Amino acid sequence: MSQLKEKLLSSFIAFEEQKNVDSYVHGIRTKSIKKFEKEGFPTKKMESWKYTSLKKVLDYDYKLFPTVTEALEFKDIKDFLIDDIESYKIIFVDGKYCSHLSETTHDGMDICILSSALSQSKYDLVIENYFDEIAKKDGITSLNTAFSSEGSYIHIPKNVQVDKPIQIVYFSTGKNESVLYQPRNLIVVDENSHVEIIERHQSLSENRILVNSVSEIYCNQRSIVQHYKIQDDNRNASLIDNTFISQQRNSDYTLHTFSFGGELTRNNLSIFQNGERIESTIKGITIIGENQHVDHNTLIHHKEPNCNSYQDYKGIFGENSVGVFNGQVLVEKEAQKTNAFQANNNILISDKATINTKPQLEIFADDVKCSHGCTVGQLDKNALFYLRSRGIPEKEATALLMFGFANKVLSSVSIPEVKTRINDIIAKKLGVKIGFDI
Amino acid sequence: MSKYTEDDLKKELETKEYEYGFYTDIESDKLPVGLNEEIIVAISKKKEEPEWMTDWRLDAFKKWKEMKEPEWANVKYEKPDLQKISYYSAPSNKPKYNSLDEVDPELLETFKKLGISVDEQKKLAGVAVDVVIDSVSVATSFKDTLSEKGIIFCSMNEAIKKHPELIKKYIGTVIPKTDNYYAALNSAVFSDGSFCYIPKGVKCPMELSTYFRINEAGTGQFERTLVVADKGSYVSYLEGCSAPSRDENQLHAAVVELIALDDAEIKYSTVQNWFPGDSEGNGGVFNFVTKRGLCEKNAKISWTQVETGSAVTWKYPSCVLKGKNSVGEFYSIAVTNNFQQADTGTKMIHLGENTKSTIISKGISAGKSQNSYRGLVRINPRAKNSRNFSQCDSLLIGNECGAHTFPYIETKNKSAKIEHEATTSKIGEDQIFYCNQRGIDTEKAIALIVNGFSKEVLNKLPMEFAVEAQKLLEISLEGSVG
Numbered sequence: 019m020s021q022l023k024e025k026l027l028s029s030f031i032a033f034e035e036q037k038n039v040d041s042y043v044h045g046i047r048t049k050s051i052k053k054f055e056k057e058g059f060p061t062k063k064m065e066s067w068k069y070t071s072l073k074k075v076l077d078y079d080y081k082l083f084p085t086v087t088e089a090l091e092f093k094d095i096k097d098f099l100i101d102d103i104e105s106y107k108i109i110f111v112d113g114k115y116c117s118h119l120s121e122t123t124h125d126g127m128d129i130c131i132l133s134s135a136l137s138q139s140k141y142d143l144v145i146e147n148y149f150d151e152i153a154k155k156d157g158i159t160s161l162n163t164a165f166s167s168e169g170s171y172i173h174i175p176k177n178v179q180v181d182k183p184i185q186i187v188y189f190s191t192g193k194n195e196s197v198l199y200q201p202r203n204l205i206v207v208d209e210n211s212h213v214e215i216i217e218r219h220q221s222l223s224e225n226r227i228l229v230n231s232v233s234e235i236y237c238n239q240r241s242i243v244q245h246y247k248i249q250d251d252n253r254n255a256s257l258i259d260n261t262f263i264s265q266q267r268n269s270d271y272t273l274h275t276f277s278f279g280g281e282l283t284r285n286n287l288s289i290f291q292n293g294e295r296i297e298s299t300i301k302g303i304t305i306i307g308e309n310q311h312v313d314h315n316t317l318i319h320h321k322e323p324n325c326n327s328y329q330d331y332k333g334i335f336g337e338n339s340v341g342v343f344n345g346q347v348l349v350e351k352e353a354q355k356t357n358a359f360q361a362n363n364n365i366l367i368s369d370k371a372t373i374n375t376k377p378q379l380e381i382f383a384d385d386v387k388c389s390h391g392c393t394v395g396q397l398d399k400n401a402l403f404y405l406r407s408r409g410i411p412e413k414e415a416t417a418l419l420m421f422g423f424a425n426k427v428l429s430s431v432s433i434p435e436v437k438t439r440i441n442d443i444i445a446k447k448l449g450v451k452i453g454f455d456i
Numbered sequence: 457m458s459k460y461t462e463d464d465l466k467k468e469l470e471t472k473e474y475e476y477g478f479y480t481d482i483e484s485d486k487l488p489v490g491l492n493e494e495i496i497v498a499i500s501k502k503k504e505e506p507e508w509m510t511d512w513r514l515d516a517f518k519k520w521k522e523m524k525e526p527e528w529a530n531v532k533y534e535k536p537d538l539q540k541i542s543y544y545s546a547p548s549n550k551p552k553y554n555s556l557d558e559v560d561p562e563l564l565e566t567f568k569k570l571g572i573s574v575d576e577q578k579k580l581a582g583v584a585v586d587v588v589i590d591s592v593s594v595a596t597s598f599k600d601t602l603s604e605k606g607i608i609f610c611s612m613n614e615a616i617k618k619h620p621e622l623i624k625k626y627i628g629t630v631i632p633k634t635d636n637y638y639a640a641l642n643s644a645v646f647s648d649g650s651f652c653y654i655p656k657g658v659k660c661p662m663e664l665s666t667y668f669r670i671n672e673a674g675t676g677q678f679e680r681t682l683v684v685a686d687k688g689s690y691v692s693y694l695e696g697c698s699a700p701s702r703d704e705n706q707l708h709a710a711v712v713e714l715i716a717l718d719d720a721e722i723k724y725s726t727v728q729n730w731f732p733g734d735s736e737g738n739g740g741v742f743n744f745v746t747k748r749g750l751c752e753k754n755a756k757i758s759w760t761q762v763e764t765g766s767a768v769t770w771k772y773p774s775c776v777l778k779g780k781n782s783v784g785e786f787y788s789i790a791v792t793n794n795f796q797q798a799d800t801g802t803k804m805i806h807l808g809e810n811t812k813s814t815i816i817s818k819g820i821s822a823g824k825s826q827n828s829y830r831g832l833v834r835i836n837p838r839a840k841n842s843r844n845f846s847q848c849d850s851l852l853i854g855n856e857c858g859a860h861t862f863p864y865i866e867t868k869n870k871s872a873k874i875e876h877e878a879t880t881s882k883i884g885e886d887q888i889f890y891c892n893q894r895g896i897d898t899e900k901a902i903a904l905i906v907n908g909f910s911k912e913v914l915n916k917l918p919m920e921f922a923v924e925a926q927k928l929l930e931i932s933l934e935g936s937v938g
Contacts, residue, residue, distance in 0.1 A: 378862050385855070395873045
């Protein structure tokens with residue numbers, strides 16, 4: 019752990035030398051590396067990391083700046099894209115932007131990459147206004163900020179309805195080395211615009227991968243952002259996903275997180291409501307098995323009156339998997355008439371599985387309606403019997419019930435193809451060959 | 457008549473003085489301030505304790521010195537200087553009373569002001585009162601009735617001398633000396649407390665109760681209670697507290713250990729009304745209590761508490777459900793007003809099969825107070841078919857207070873069933889309107905709603921206690937609306 023830290027600190031100087039030291043972000047990077055030096059990696063002693071230890075995944079000699087080993091073709095990555103719809107694509111291979119697989123645009127909006135946004139002066143205003151504004155200044159996020167150079171850059175101007183969804187996919191091909199990737203996404207959606215984003219991290223080899231990703235999303239007035247995270251990586255890949263969302267008045271942000279793969283997945287999600295009448299919806303389905311660990315750490319910060327937030331996380335845990343849910347709802351004194359709802363339902367299907375959940379409400383305003391519900395249980399034996407008595411085999415019956423359990427989260431997915439894809443993954447995950455198309 | 461609004465209620469609550477704040481001038485026998493090994497030996501000597509007890513205390517002190525004051529609770533306060541406290545104070549004129557007439561009349565006056573005079577209590581429905589004023593028992597009643605059944609109910613000090621085998625066997629088994637900072641401190645310096653032992657198969661014929669009071673300025677109160685219910689027995693134990701107004705913060709760090717052996721049942725009820733500080737937030741008691749119960753096979757432990765006092769409360773009555781089929785319950789009302797801060801809750805540790813636990817927690821915050829629920833439900837891998845239900849509701853009165861919930865749920869068994877729900881709301885205008893429509897004025901309506909809100913817990917209190925609990929709710933919150 020400390021070895022990796024030393025390595026990161028020493029390679030920072032070399033990294034910075036290649037960059038433009040006069041740029042605006044140089045100052046931020048330098049500040050961030052100092053912050054990381056001071057804070058280091060989070061440990062189990064920290065309250066928000068109480069149930070998740072990074073020790074296991076940090077104990078490798080990660081390469082920090084991989085070289086692209088082979089060129090990918092569309093057929094190699096087809097399976098990992100939602101390929102049956104028209105979409106913009108921002109594809110990265112081994113941390114580098116891959117133009118022949120991508121489909122970006124500058125026509126009326128910017129759907130491109132961060133490295134070009136950082137190097138061209140016409141983007142300076144946006145970068146100075148938004149870059150690293152809401153990202154938390156803790157150790158792990160600062161580390162990403164210090165090394166932030168590549169990722170997606172999306173800027174949707176006023177009154178634009180983006181015609182098709184945007185897929186952001188990070189591939190890793192590295193054949194024989196462990197790699198640490200630190201992608202950085204900046205997404206700014208201006209007034210009255212609408213965008214759909216699908217995000218995925220995928221390793222294509224058996225090597226050890228650690229991704230420490232940071233995304234900053236700005237939803238300005240009356241904008242609508244629908245965001246999907248598909249986490250179905252190889253078992254040797256781990257992901258620390260830090261997402262920060264700042265919402266202005268009347269905006270509507272929805273996130274669906276589907277966690278099925280990876281060894282360790284940690285989702286740090288913070289939503290800051292900076293105006294009135296904001297809607298925030300975050301939902302998740304987690305289905306994991308052997309040696310897997312998924313941790314959802316969410317914060318919804320209600321700062322202004324008349325806002326709503328809705329959280330719904332469902333989890334199914336098999337084998338010796340560990341599930342963590344830590345959902346914090348913070349309602350400030352000014353945020354009267356807040357409605358905040360939070361649900362976390364879990365099913366354990368193995369005696370070796372563990373679920374730790376900590377739904378947390380902190381309320382400083384009196385005229386609010388806040389509730390949370392949290393359950394841990396099993397499948398209904400009567401329902402199972404009902405299905406089996408009608409000739410459905412046990413495995414399929416169990417899968418049907420589990421699907422029914424998770425389906426409430428899926429029902430709000432607005433892109434049908436995404437829904438179908440998730441259905442397929444769930445069926446595969448549960449080991450059955452039935453379609454759940456409802 | 458002008459309309460009675462929530463603002464009026466708020467104003468009234470702020471100006472409401474602590475009615476039970478008075479100070480009885482009894483000469484106290486005090487040790488010099490400060491904390492070191494000599495003081496501990498001196499306490500032990502004053503109590504005429506056997507050597508093993510002195511060693512036990514010194515060991516706890518040694519461990520305490522290495523510990524740090526915890527900071528994780530959601531409360532802010534100036535840490536008490538533990539070297540500025542006198543660790544022993546006992547009413548000096550301490551004859552052995554046979555009847556109430558011999559008791560210091562000033563003391564009796566104290567009880568009268570509290571509304572619970574000893575003689576009145578004696579007459580009331582068979583409640584035996586072991587009165588603890590500043591740490592030392594001065595009167596014990598109903599002893600004869602209890603001893604007929606073989607029940608031991610006496611002060612800790614007496615128990616150490618008369619029943620060393622029981623004390624040696626059970627003390628510190630549920631809450632080890634090193635459990636936490638304040639438990640360790642208590643183990644080192646505890647002044648007195650109550651000990652109760654119910655023999656096999658005996659159902660205690662009356663509710664046992666102890667009234668704690670902090671009476672001498674600048675004295676820490678370090679009570680230690682140990683209740684042991686042997687196989688198949690039943691006991692209901694009541695504890696009530698009330699402290700006089702003081703300007704400097706007083707520290708109360710008690711330890712309560714409950715042990716329910718096979719098939720036994722312990723019901724432990726608390727009404728806590730330490731001085732909460734005035735409306736400016738000055739003074740008040742720091743209440744840092746460690747309470748835990750151990751359930752063996754088929755045993756049941758039920759904690760019921762009404763928390764209205766203390767400037768800072770920090771208290772988590774817990775159950776370790778070790779035996780098969782054991783049951784743990786926790787019912788709590790915590791009311792905070794003005795600048796009070798409370799961080800309370802419970803821990804339910806499920807170790808055995810078929811264990812069940814229920815948590816009902818009601819928090820009411822008013823004024824500028826902060827009220828937190830912090831609870832842990834842990835299901836261990838071997839706790840098959842265990843069941844937990846938790847419900848935490850918070851009611852906010854006024855927009856300067858806060859309500860927080862921090863439930864921790866850790867499950868390692870697939871057959872466990874856990875439900876947790878929490879809500880936070882204020883008194884709905886529609887609810888008040890509904891009452892108004894039916895001719896109930898706002899004042900009564902608020903009382904009605906607050907009462908209804910806390911009813912689930914109030915109902916769990918023994919009859920004799922429910923009366924006082926309601927009285928305390930009135931003082932700390934309802935004011936004239938009650």
